[in-house]
Amino acid sequence: MIHVPDAVAARFAAEGERTYPAECCGVLLGRLEPGATEGCDRRYASAILPVDNARTDRAGDRFVITPEAYLKAEAAADAQGLELLGFYHSHPDDQARPSDYDRDHAWPNLSYIVMAVQGQGDGTGRTTGWASWELAADRSAFRPEPLIEGGLHG
Ligand SMILES: [Zn+2]
Numbered sequence: 001m002i003h004v005p006d007a008v009a010a011r012f013a014a015e016g017e018r019t020y021p022a023e024c025c026g027v028l029l030g031r032l033e034p035g036a037t038e039g040c041d042r043r044y045a046s047a048i049l050p051v052d053n054a055r056t057d058r059a060g061d062r063f064v065i066t067p068e069a070y071l072k073a074e075a076a077a078d079a080q081g082l083e084l085l086g087f088y089h090s091h092p093d094d095q096a097r098p099s100d101y102d103r104d105h106a107w108p109n110l111s112y113i114v115m116a117v118q119g120q121g122d123g124t125g126r127t128t129g130w131a132s133w134e135l136a137a138d139r140s141a142f143r144p145e146p147l148i149e150g151g152l153h154g
Contacts, residue, residue: 002042002085023053023063026087029077030046052069089113091116096114098133106142
């Protein structure tokens, strides 16, 4: 389960619009309360960290976060006393659900927020929806992660 305050959602939604028609990608930072059983972790997102999409050749439908960028994100999380909860990225003119490619490049025990960003006909895009997904432990499929939106939380 992930808690996403409106202010955090507004930030990644704006990133999806800024980079349109390319995908945006980045890291979700916050606090983690491990659950008693697999899949019961509670994540409290409080910040995002945009990361440059390393896939410049197919930035419209692929994203890659390099190991160097990942380590930098972990260091930034440490410096802020936060944990790396997962990743966000956008699907320009597509749906807010992970692709097969996303599944093949994902890890369990992280949140994957996927945004749909739809072109407005004037070259700009608008983030029209998003959802958070978790990879099954056997990596066979993504499942929707229960989401609590809005407001503030501790
Ligand atoms: Zn994707």
